[in-house]
Amino acid sequence: MNDTYDKPLPEPSAMTQPYWDGLRAHKLVLQACQHCHTVRHYPRPVCDQCYAMESVWVQASGRGRLHSWTVNHHPFHFAFKRESPFVTVMVDLDEGVRMQAPLRGTDSSALTIGLAVELIYEDVTPELTLPAFRLAAK
């Protein structure tokens, strides 16, 4: 691990590791029920639709629309001070679940609910890639 990386790190479990492995390979994979195929996020052991415990990982489009957002002015954690203020968005993915991640390349002034965004990948250490969004190409 990179000694100079000072932000909070995810602590994946065996259940969530495929999600993080996917991001590292610049792919968004989401957990889905092996029986009824319902996509769920964040990963969990049981499908709340059919109660099956078997799951598979499916590749997602990375495309979605804004559900809501905030602009973080007060960083709360010292490591985010250097990039504050920064925008964080909640996104309705085309696959029917949501993601929360920073929005890059724009301020909040033009944001509206339903605005199209797409996922980008930020390699923050050799081992860790975090998700972010940008406005979708027109």
Place this chain on the structure above:
Amino acid sequence: MSMRDKACVTGIGETRYTRETTRTQVELTFEAALAAIADAGLTPKDIDGVVPYAMGGVIAEDFITNFGLPDLRYSALTPMGGASSVAALQNAALAVAGGLANHVLITLGRGALSTGRITDRIGQMPQFRLVGEFEMPMGTVAPAQFYAPMARRHMELYGTTSEQLGEIAVTFRKHAQLHDNALMQKPMSLADHQASRMIADPLRLYDCCLESAGAAAVVISRADRARDLRQPPVYIAGVAEGHPDSPSTITQRPDITRIGLAKAAPKAFAMAGVTHKDIDVAEIYDCFTYIVLCQLEDMGFCAKGEGGAFVQGGRIALGGELPVNTHGGLLSQAHIAGMNHIVELTRQLRGQAGPRQVANAEVGLVTGYGDLGDGSIAIMHR
């Protein structure tokens, strides 16, 4: 069996509230507990049940040790963050109504910055496991950031404004100025609110509660044991807890403008047999101004989306149609995680609120909110 009027608040106690302290949570908790027991006209040996704050560092064993209790018959925890205190009322009321105990003590003590900032504590808690893995690494680490997108969506869908949120902060500040145990005595105008720095848009500094030190406690007694005690009993007429959809992450919640209280409130009103028009005073959990607005809607005082207009024009101020947070709340009295709201409602219904007294207050309610959307509510009457 209905729980209605089976249990009463018979004693209340508070320490002085401060911003910082050198005293431990245990010391503060016991000061408030002894005050509540004395207020009820009981002695510590009369306490046979305890529900300490689930995050407070004080456990049932501490009460046995410090009070020399011969037979603690009942103990429980209600780990729901800021909804814990009012959920503890439900728990204690069940215990006394069911005959498991006669007098249950509920306590909550906080050491504020002296015992670590909330942001540091959150990362250790199992109910924040999903947030810790999937949100904190990208910079969403504190409650203001968790809740800001709820407020932003409300604004986008319904036209709610920062000025309307400000009305809540300004009203509670005015109430705090009438309380000699409230931390924030400096006047606040709407212009002051609008000039306060942005924390997590749309939440400004004055939309955010304090961090405080201090403790509060209440004694819950079975109704037949309450009538002969020192203070007039305040009856718990209706009580309920409610958990939001996707309770452990707001991001995955189908409707992020709707919280657990929306499920709890109809149950509490039905149990109490009262309507919204009967509520003379409301002490509403106010970690952030928006959370007050959201709860007013989710309890049904107005429709979803109408909360902004509802809080304007003095409606929630003393003298208004529905006085809210007559003590100043977490925003301007102190952050005692809502136990101070229970204490204040009890004072109002006893007629002991001094310059803050709502005239002829007979029926009131208190809510709790915490852990990303858990809700609790108690409707009480004198």
